[in-house]
Amino acid sequence: MPLKIQESVQPGTVFPLKAAQDPDIGSNAVQNYTVSPNLHFHVVTHSRADGRKYPELVLDRALDREEQPELTLTLTAVDGGSPPKSGTTTVRIEVVDINDNAPQFVQSLYEV
Known part of the structure; x- marks a missing residue:
């Protein structure tokens, strides 16, 4: 399940994910x-x-593409059966860059 998130997104932002399919009903x-x-x-x-x-x-915590350009999470769905059954999927998050760094020179003075 791919997801692209800009590194400028604020903590508390919510991202809907696809629900797991389970043909059982009720508590199962x-x-x-x-x-x-x-x-x-x-x-x-x-x-x-x-x-x-x-x-x-x-x-929960701000993203920084320069520190971690991609995250891989495992999403687990658990049913209410006895014993409970579960299924997993991988959520791949690409952290999209914004222009948050200014260019810098290594030295303050260059002589030619």
Whole structure:
């Protein structure tokens, strides 16, 4: 699941993700989403009017393309069965550059 996010995006910004498909209904359907441990994001699970769950990724810490141009996270969907079953997908995040650095000279004086 590819996702492009500008490095200027503020913490707290929410990114909708695609929901997992589960033909089961009720408590045997998807009940929760989790994301692999990382420094930048957490996932929130929401319910639609029909009871189906869907995930949203929330930015916790600002991104910096110069430090980390790409992030790879694992999104896990867990159902409410006994025992619970789960499925995973990879979320690849490309951090899009903005013009946040000024050009610099190595020396302040050059002689020709």
